[in-house]
Amino acid sequence: MSKKSALLFSVIGVLFLVLTGVSLSYQQPLLALLFIFLSFFTVGIGFMVKAKTRKKE
Structure with a gap:
């Protein structure tokens, strides 16, 4: 996995937690459960x- 895609997944995950x-x-609460x-x-x-990606390499 490239660093850019890892950063993208982590930023989106943190955004949903925020x-x-x-x-x-x-x-x-329903919206919180969705997020x-x-x-x-x-x-x-x-x-x-x-x-x-690890399996491919």
Whole structure:
């Protein structure tokens, strides 16, 4: 995995976690659950891409 794609996945994951905090501060628990799911999904996709690129090399 290139450094740019790793940075992209990590920044998007952190952004979703920040949005989780913002939605909790506005008392929107369903929106917070959505952002938690999206952050785990993004990090999981990042790990899958990393594993595929390691397997290729």
